[in-house]
Amino acid sequence: MTFLEVRNIITQRLEQYLGIPVILGDQATPPPDNYPFCYYSVTTPYAPTGAMGNYEQTExxxxxxxxxxxxxQPTATLSLIFCSINRWSKDENGADTEPYIYGEDEAQSLAERAQGFFLHAEYDILSNLGIVVVDVTNTTNRTTLVVDEAARRYGFDVRIRYTRVDSRTDETVGSVTTSETKE
Structure with missing residues (x-):
C-alpha cells in the first residue's frame, strides 16, 4: 500500500465520521468559507524502522x-487541525438564528471526537484495512489571529503504521553447462 492510499483512506473515513470537510493544508486553494472544517498536513510520510524488511522471490x-x-512496515505522521469561528447558526434561508456557536468549543469538541475516531471508533476497521494507529497525541490549542478575529483551532498528531511493498523483476541464469578439463 502506498502512503497516498493510506492518507486517502484516513481522510475520507474521518470526513464521513465527523461530517465536515477534511482538506490538505498548505495548498494554493483557500480553505472553505463554511465552518467548521479540518485541515491536515503530512509531517512524515515515510519513517522506516531501520529493519531490512521481508524479502520474497517468486518465479x-x-x-x-x-x-x-x-x-x-514504516510509520507515518499526520497533523490534524480543526477550525471554527464564533458565529450564529443559520436557518434554512441563511438568516442568523439561535444558538450562538462558540468556535473554541466547537473546534475542541471536533478534535476530541477525531481522537476517539483513531483510538476506538475506527481503530479495528483501519487495522483491517492495513493501517494501524500507533500513537495519538494530546489535543492542543493552535488558535491564530485572522484579520480582526481569532480562528479557533485545536489539533493533534496521529502516528500510523502501514505495510509498504516494493517489487522488482530480476533476470536469472537459464541454464549452466559445465565441462571437465583433464590435465
Missing amino acids: IPSTTKLTTTRTE
Missing part, C-alpha cells in the same frame, strides 16, 4: 525471471 512461469518483493 515468473515460462521465463528465466523472478520477482523480488520487499515488504516493510
Whole structure:
C-alpha cells in the first residue's frame, strides 16, 4: 500500500465520521468559507524502522525471471487541525438564528471526537484495512489571529503504521553447462 492510499483512506473515513470537510493544508486553494472544517498536513510520510524488511522471490512461469518483493512496515505522521469561528447558526434561508456557536468549543469538541475516531471508533476497521494507529497525541490549542478575529483551532498528531511493498523483476541464469578439463 502506498502512503497516498493510506492518507486517502484516513481522510475520507474521518470526513464521513465527523461530517465536515477534511482538506490538505498548505495548498494554493483557500480553505472553505463554511465552518467548521479540518485541515491536515503530512509531517512524515515515510519513517522506516531501520529493519531490512521481508524479502520474497517468486518465479515468473515460462521465463528465466523472478520477482523480488520487499515488504516493510514504516510509520507515518499526520497533523490534524480543526477550525471554527464564533458565529450564529443559520436557518434554512441563511438568516442568523439561535444558538450562538462558540468556535473554541466547537473546534475542541471536533478534535476530541477525531481522537476517539483513531483510538476506538475506527481503530479495528483501519487495522483491517492495513493501517494501524500507533500513537495519538494530546489535543492542543493552535488558535491564530485572522484579520480582526481569532480562528479557533485545536489539533493533534496521529502516528500510523502501514505495510509498504516494493517489487522488482530480476533476470536469472537459464541454464549452466559445465565441462571437465583433464590435465
